[in-house]
Amino acid sequence: MTLDAIQHVAHLHLDVDLSKSGLMCLVGRNGAGKTTLVRALRNLSNSDTFVRTATPYAFSEKSKIVYDLDGEQVTFSYNSAVRSLDCREKLSKEMRELVDAELPMPYGARFNYFRSASEADQDIRTAIAFGTYDRPEELISFLNAVYETDRYSAMVEVRLKGKSYYALVREDGTYIREDYLSSGEHFLINLFRTIKGPSKLLVIDEIDLSLDAAAQANLPSWLREFCAEYDRKILFTTHSLALMRQLEADELFYMEAESDSVSIKPTSYSHAMLMLFGFVGYDRYIATEDKKLTTLVHHLIKKYCPSTLLKYKVIHIGGASQVAAFIESNELDKFLSTPEKLVAFLDGDQYKERYAQHASIHTIPLKSVEKALWAARSEDPEFPFTTPRDNFTSDRDFERYLIDKGIATQEEIFDYLIRRQEIGFQKIEQILIDLLPPPHG
Structure with missing residues (x-):
């Protein structure tokens, strides 16, 4: 993907090898262009992303985004009539479903609890009362490991009209629906859903938001396992040293705004720590x-x-x-x-x-x-x-x-x-x- 003249990003090129599953973490100082990059990737499946999340002054006549998937190329260029990118070019189903991208507050799904969970409450209540629910073992193991607890062993899954809803069931039969859990818990549940969805490339801006330091440190190993099992690539940004320290040597990249472009280069934990926080350390x-x-x-x-x-x-x-x-x-x-x-x-x-x-x-x-x-x-x-x-x-x-x-x-x-x-x-x-x-x- 190549961006030109989008917000403060003069030029940016991102190359992701989707033949290999795994993690790709982008770190960099504020203003480097990380969120702009995530918006551009989200724009593939949600063509109104920039209209909803960016000021019209973010674009000029030179603005464009070029996507290239194995030779299939799509270009979104500036349209003066809408003062934004023209995203009407037809996309193949493969390209449209390729990316599932998550933005930070207030646009990310992790901050918008499912309205449908509330609307389905009566059906969820009935399923719990009659015991017609499943035990989501994989999700339970994931949450228990990330939060270092066994609290989520009481999690149940209720399937309604092709959707899965989750709740914690207490011993007295009452329950806590997923949309009443913390934003961090809800984010991880939604991330789990996304991993099991159709998209090959999952993109998450500020993955550490709403997660405590221990959860941030525990997250990468589980994401790595999910990537291997479901053949996914997860690209994310973070400012968390606790999370960065748990990454493998080939998973970390430094993003930096230069005079006429934004560079994305392989980096090490010690270099990222020095550039972001001024701390000196060793890998x-x-x-x-x-x-x-x-x-x-x-x-x-x-x-x-x-x-x-x-x-x-x-x-x-x-x-x-x-x-x-x-x-x-x-x-x-x-x-x-x-x-x-x-x-x-x-x-x-x-x-x-x-x-x-x-x-x-x-x-x-x-x-x-x-x-x-x-x-x-x-x-x-x-x-x-x-x-x-x-x-x-x-x-x-x-x-x-x-x-x-x-x-x-x-x-x-x-x-x-x-x-x-x-x-x-x-x-x-x-x-x-x-x-x-x-x-x-």
């Missing part, structure tokens, strides 16, 4: 047992993950057992991050230890950098770092001598050892790429 963490291993990990990241957008911190803990305790403590308390965002590397001489079997703890294919270099000196007939001196007190003394005398740089030593253990380092390469993937989008 991923790596723990090591000593400073030499820390330096090696930095070298490996530069070698294997040069283009990653994620901000990372390599932490020297000190001692293999302390590293293991650090990993296990974070797994229990999540004081640093969620467990999948933290890994550890130990020297290869620790591989038989019990703690080295932990899924997040990995050993490099070298007993240690210094030991491997010392062994290679006698094992490799083509050892590249020759020295006039032969009497070294230790493997560390030997490596320090090579660097101090300019015979080899630390990077040259690392690269030499990596080449000698190429197969072993392929596993380390994949671990790092999984942790710090290349840019998405």
Whole structure:
């Protein structure tokens, strides 16, 4: 979809791959054009969207929106007679039903309780009295998980004239109809309906509105599951750090107004946090047992993950057992991050230890950098770092001598050892790429 001269947006292009289900979160400062983008997407199924939600001064003779679905192209251009976009061009059924978009207050369905629920109250009351209702297990699990409660286990579903109505039934037989629940609860119920509807692309502006921080944090994992099960793409905007932090590396995009256009670029949580709120943080963490291993990990990241957008911190803990305790403590308390965002590397001489079997703890294919270099000196007939001196007190003394005398740089030593253990380092390469993937989008 391409927008030109709509409100303050001079030019914006959005490309969504609908062959892949999943989440796409757009974040950006106020005025970046997020709501304008959602309006434009909603305009496909509701051609009066801009007439109802935007001032006539939002348009000019240059205003237009171009939609392109697999080669089927539709253009809505400015019409001076109506001082708005002319949306009368005929759409195919597939394009018309493609998008279901939800705007924020006061236009969003989450803020407009169904009038039909009130009109159907007598039928709902009768169904509850006679027990002719269903138990919506999927919706119950969704609400209970998001709100961390079992309150919604009393939810029932009443089907009337092709529509589903929901209510919480009390032990005394009285009930709370869905339109009397909180706006957050009603939003999630309506979102559940929409996911099970015909539209492939669901678009929600300010998805965090009316949801508390815990609910915001719990929402993404469930939306991800629904997308996979029902083959949906959910595009949404948010200002919630609690929600952003739960997103996968390829789900977050930063939207920014530039001089002559609006850009939408892949971003990381730490970058979004910095740009939106000025907070400094990290997306991923790596723990090591000593400073030499820390330096090696930095070298490996530069070698294997040069283009990653994620901000990372390599932490020297000190001692293999302390590293293991650090990993296990974070797994229990999540004081640093969620467990999948933290890994550890130990020297290869620790591989038989019990703690080295932990899924997040990995050993490099070298007993240690210094030991491997010392062994290679006698094992490799083509050892590249020759020295006039032969009497070294230790493997560390030997490596320090090579660097101090300019015979080899630390990077040259690392690269030499990596080449000698190429197969072993392929596993380390994949671990790092999984942790710090290349840019998405």
